[in-house]
Amino acid sequence: MYYPEPIEHLITNLTKLPGIGRKTATRLAFFLLNANRDYVLELSKSLADIKDRIRLCSTCFNLTEKDPCEICTDEKREKDILCVVEEPSHMMVIESSYPNHYRFHILHGVINPLEGIGPDDIRLNELKERIKKEQIREIIIATNPNIEGNTTAHYISEILKGYNIRITRIAFGIPIGGDIVYTDPQTIKSSLDNRKDL
Amino acid sequence: MYYPEPIEHLITNLTKLPGIGRKTATRLAFFLLNANRDYVLELSKSLADIKDRIRLCSTCFNLTEKDPCEICTDEKREKDILCVVEEPSHMMVIESSYPNHYRFHILHGVINPLEGIGPDDIRLNELKERIKKEQIREIIIATNPNIEGNTTAHYISEILKGYNIRITRIAFGIPIGGDIVYTDPQTIKSSLDNRKDL
Numbered sequence: 001m002y003y004p005e006p007i008e009h010l011i012t013n014l015t016k017l018p019g020i021g022r023k024t025a026t027r028l029a030f031f032l033l034n035a036n037r038d039y040v041l042e043l044s045k046s047l048a049d050i051k052d053r054i055r056l057c058s059t060c061f062n063l064t065e066k067d068p069c070e071i072c073t074d075e076k077r078e079k080d081i082l083c084v085v086e087e088p089s090h091m092m093v094i095e096s097s098y099p100n101h102y103r104f105h106i107l108h109g110v111i112n113p114l115e116g117i118g119p120d121d122i123r124l125n126e127l128k129e130r131i132k133k134e135q136i137r138e139i140i141i142a143t144n145p146n147i148e149g150n151t152t153a154h155y156i157s158e159i160l161k162g163y164n165i166r167i168t169r170i171a172f173g174i175p176i177g178g179d180i181v182y183t184d185p186q187t188i189k190s191s192l193d194n195r196k197d198l
Numbered sequence: 199m200y201y202p203e204p205i206e207h208l209i210t211n212l213t214k215l216p217g218i219g220r221k222t223a224t225r226l227a228f229f230l231l232n233a234n235r236d237y238v239l240e241l242s243k244s245l246a247d248i249k250d251r252i253r254l255c256s257t258c259f260n261l262t263e264k265d266p267c268e269i270c271t272d273e274k275r276e277k278d279i280l281c282v283v284e285e286p287s288h289m290m291v292i293e294s295s296y297p298n299h300y301r302f303h304i305l306h307g308v309i310n311p312l313e314g315i316g317p318d319d320i321r322l323n324e325l326k327e328r329i330k331k332e333q334i335r336e337i338i339i340a341t342n343p344n345i346e347g348n349t350t351a352h353y354i355s356e357i358l359k360g361y362n363i364r365i366t367r368i369a370f371g372i373p374i375g376g377d378i379v380y381t382d383p384q385t386i387k388s389s390l391d392n393r394k395d396l
Binding site for chain 2: 003004005006007009010013014016017018019024026027028029030031032033037039040041042043044045046047048049050051053054063064065087088089092
């Protein structure tokens with residue numbers, strides 16, 4: 001005994017979303033059955049819209065409606081610095097702390113041999129081309145401070161050795177407002193290794 | 199600084215779902231951005247489908263594609279007993295433990311004065327009409343064992359007093375496989391009050 005086919009179909013589709021099992025999917029399906037018709041049709045349309053209207057910027061690989069994206073065409077940003085990030089969401093975080101300042105290059109992944117992701121699977125060739133074409137003077141590598149992110153950062157610094165540009169890595173240490181007592185040993189170590197003169 | 203408008207729009211729509219805040223909605227939106235196009239369009243269509251193809255059975259108020267629903271038109275079920283439940287999902291639970299046995303009547307709610315839901319807001323008039331029209335001999339009230347469910351059960355038994363039918367309530371007690379030690383006092387009380395001769 002199952003629900004009518006359209007409800008079953010919706011539940012099956014919802015369970016494919018991350019973190020949503022059959023129980024949650026069923027709860028969502030019944031919420032939607034009782035929800036305002038206009039809202040459900042709008043949700044339906046907004047799902048189709050992200051596939052129909054969103055693409056990647058051919059310059060920085062940001063998600064965008066128009067190509068090149070608004071960030072790449074913003075004349076007020078630093079022209080000769082590129083901030084290299086793993087994902088569009090990481091770019092958003094940097095953008096919100098330094099609004100309208102940097103240009104970006106989004107790799108769409110990190111080097112991860114265990115998952116079979118090599119240098120050619122992320123946007124590294126495009127990065128090299130941009131550095132030449134846009135006369136970049138510095139790249140700031142803002143990948144995550146984990147094995148994959150660090151590996152990718154080192155790989156980038158290796159392949160760009162002959163380019164005569166400054167290559168920097170964002171700093172890792174105790175977060176602002178954090179407490180030394182509750183900070184893990186590796187962060188403390190990074191914080192000591194990267195100490196600055198006062 | 200926000201994501202492109204179609205992504206923002208999807209995130210806003212997803213946050214309207216129960217239990218989904220902006221962080222989860224953003225995670226789902228990015229999952230969908232990276233997901234297979236066919237899957238996302240199918241999810242989109244299945245959302246529209248539940249609004250376009252699902253309606254309530256005009257007899258029992260079950261969710262159905264055709265009216266009357268498959269349960270109401272199933273000749274093999276008990277003809278003169280109706281099982282009264284709060285919601286279609288409650289019907290499903292009973293159906294799965296007693297397949298193809300009972301007919302149902304779905305109230306779509308319970309009496310809840312605090313939320314302004316009175317007897318006229320749930321399908322009680324339709325229940326009275328069915329009892330006469332379908333020559334019902336017994337109704338089994340399977341509303342939840344909480345204040346609203348019990349109030350509704352008592353209200354139904356009051357309004358059906360002149361109908362010369364058997365009115366029963368499902369039993370509440372220690373669940374099968376449960377442990378007396380871990381059972382709450384009210385359930386134990388119900389289990390004692392409703393004891394049966396061996």
